[in-house]
Amino acid sequence: MARLTSKEMLAIEKSPLGDSLSMIRETLRKAEASLEADDGNNESGPPRLFLAAINTLFHILSCSDVSFTLASRTGRDFIASDLIVLRMRLYRGEFEHDLFRPLTQLVVTPASDIDIWTAIIALIRTISHATPPPSLPLSFDTSTTHSSASQPGSENTCRKIEPRVFEEVRHCTHRAVGGFHEKYFEGRPWSRRASRIYKASQDFYDKDKGRWKGLPTGATEDDVCKWWLGLQCDLLDKERAAYLRSSNKRVGGEAQRHLDLFVKTKAAINDEKHAWKDVLVVGELKKADQMNEGLWLQVGGAVRHVFTYQPTRLFVHAFTLTGTEMETWVFDRSGPFSGAMFDIHNEPEKFIQVLCGYLMMNDEEYGVDTFLKQKDHKLFVTIPTNTSDKTRRQKFELYPVPIAIQRAIVCRGTSCFMAKAAGANEFDTVMKFSWTSSLRKPEADLLNKACERGVKGIARVVGYQEEITSIKELRASLAFAAPYKLRGTPHSNDTSFSQSQPPASQSSSDIHGLSPLRSASRKRRCSDSASHAKKRLRPSSQLAVESKHNEGSITYAIHEPEGTSLVGREELPFENRILRVLAISPPGQPVSQFKSIVDLIEAMRDAIKAHRSLFIDGKILHRDISENNIIITDPNKAGGFHGMLIDLDLAKEDGKEPSRAHRRTGTLEFMAIEVLFGIAHTYRHDVEAFFYVLLWLCARRGWAMSTKSEQRPEKSMLTRWYSGTYEQIGQNKRSDMDKFGLNMILNEFPSAFDMVRPLCRKIRDILFPHKDGLFTGTPSDPDILYVPIIEAYDDTLIRLKKIVG
Secondary structure (H helix, E strand, O other), X not given: OOOOOHHHHHHHHHOOOHHHHHHHHHHHHHHHHHHHHHOOOOOOOOOHHHHHHHHHHHHHHHHOHHHHOOXXXXXXOEHHHHHHHHHHHHHHOOOOHHHHHHHHHHHHOOOOHHHHHHHHHHHHHHHHHHOOOOOOOOOOOOOOOXXXXXXXXXXXXXXXXXXXXXXXXXXXXXXXXXXXXXXHHOOOOOHHHHHHHHHHHHHHEEOOOOEEOXXXXXXXXHHHHHHHHHHHHHHOOOOOEEEEOOOOOOEOOOOOEOOOEEEEEHHHOEOOEEOHHHOOEEEEEEOHHHOOHHHHHHHHHHHHHHHXXXXXXXOEEEEEEEOOEEEEEEEEOOEEXXXXXXXXXXXXXXXXXXXXXXXXXOHHHHOOOOOOEEEOOEEEEEEEEEEOOEEXXXXXXXXXXXXXXXXXXXXXXXXXXXXXXXXOOOOOEEEEEEEEEOOOOOHHHHHHHHHHOOXXXXXXXXXXXXXXXXXXXXXXXXXXXXXXXXXXXXXXXXXXXXXXXXXXXXXXXXXXXXXXXXXXXXXXXXXXXXXXXXXXXXXXEEEEXXXXXXXXXXXXXXXXXXXXXXXXXXXXXXOOEEEEEEEEEOOOEEHHHOOOHHHHHXXXXXXXXXXHHHHHOOOEEOOOOOOOOEEEOOOOOOOOOOXXXXXXXXXXXXXXXXXXXXXXXXXXHHOOHHHHOOOOOOHHHHHHHHHHHHHHHHHHHHHHHOOOOOOOOOOOHXXXXXXXOHHHHHHHHHHHOOHHHHHHHHOOOOHHHHHHHHHHHHHHHHHOOEOOOEOOOEEOOOHHHHHHHHHHHHXXXXXXXXXXX
């Protein structure tokens, strides 16, 4: 029997299904009758009526807010993701229809919402263990640095999120941006209407005293909200949107929080709940003596949730009111910026323009995407595709629930959707939206080059739109000066360097052979100095290294990278990102969703083979190996590969100049030790990242395959791989890669992975032989690492398959 937590039951009570299921109950009754009449004798499969009814049922359930509140039972974000898997199995007929009947009978009865959702969870668990996984579209959720994207769902609290938001925005926040008010609140289609509202507002303004009536000096938050909503009632009651106060009804499902004021369309207003997917503008209020940077972080934390639940949102409006001083903000994927602060008593017309603007804006002005089109309750996007050397624009239908999102503000904002050509039957494509640096080569170009150069194990480009919009375009007509310097870091045990902060530069020779204590004491060289920012990297040297150690001795030439590929930020006051759309094939299942150890080992081995081909044949270095960028594929549809490598957003062609982007490349949990210390990325660092992915999947994801009697460790050592500064994480990984540290991690594996432990020890010895301590260098000959590691995987597969039979 599946169990719901008290928190989950409360969420279900707050978001009842209501009459949404009434439309299909009669259809389900007929479907049940057809199954009973069939009496199991239909060899061609369950009746079409039953399939259609179940498909409709899952569509209704996946559109419910509850599906984005209940945690996934298979390791994804939400139950909504699990429902996608079930619908995919319906499309392919990969299920036993008797498994669905307990749920359909509850819907027909009708049973309570609690019973229905409990049955859904039981069904998800049963099918995930009883049937082979379908071919899920691939996931691209990657984090280039230590941003708030590293926070799992259970860590999405204000206390833990706001320090992360600080790290994201600390070097890319701009205040008093020139032209801000003029751009967003003047000369708009609704400006004349706002002028009429201002004239009407004079009855509420005391000209003699120069202040708004009804707003007492030293007003409390309750006083301000009451006055604000009163003005709305008197002046703006006919607008399509409205200001709301969350009060006792918090906003959101998984990430619930109180908002002082926020804006929603009236069509989205529901007395029972508020959802982040409907929030258009965020507002925070504080007393005059409480102005501090923590207020912006509160706003930033709320904006982060808006981006999470509206992943294709271009930007988000926000405002703060401290006493009577107002500051208007916009958050986009390159950071937050504001207009000049003003006093609402001293500038009443400006205040009314803002008050009206937030209710009168259209979708484009709110920053809501307009490139996705809805028709007949379906979602579509049209992009250029290449067929027979001809380019044409093709319409694709997207499944409305994304399969991957990125939980952060200042990031690529990657979101992925299952897709199919309009009118087609099967979702056989993945549509990826991401904000990539204008300084980086487009992913589609690299994928096409990889294809031309005969690279195996890489996704194929179906269609591509190079630019929907850009940060430069969105910020046009604004005057930016230097970024605002935030004064201090919020208290947190988990602070890290911002992804907007260039990392320290350190020669690999400073790291080789150092113990954690010795390297911790060394000073970092500043990587964003003007001289270093302009200096090109020198060609890497070749060092013949001999070691007298009997164990893990090194007798091969070492490629030693010098410095870092990252540069300073002097070129522009903000980073220009371009919103691009990419359609690729074949789809695959994220490696984190493996259902057997053989599937995992085969996928990891073949992904390493793909990386070798990409680097050696394609002359392209991936630089972002993570559990999200490796997929399990059907070898019959993927050129014999059980696993493939995806997402070349951060990739770099061999021999090309640095991209001049401003951040480390990689996903924090899987970054190689040298990369964490600021060393320029080599192929070795990607191979090392593959090892961290394997350890992570076994220790963190493998427990889905464990027996009920096994006790999962309450706290994992791997939390140290995303908690702390880059240097601290680098030191943690160094200690974890010695024999004692690795054994501690291997002890976190469930017993089902006993056969994988020797593989991990073997890879560790290949990657980290000893030379005056733990060695982390890059062999000049790539096959010194690739060949023995792939052979180790092959040997493990032979033993595993003998056991499995």
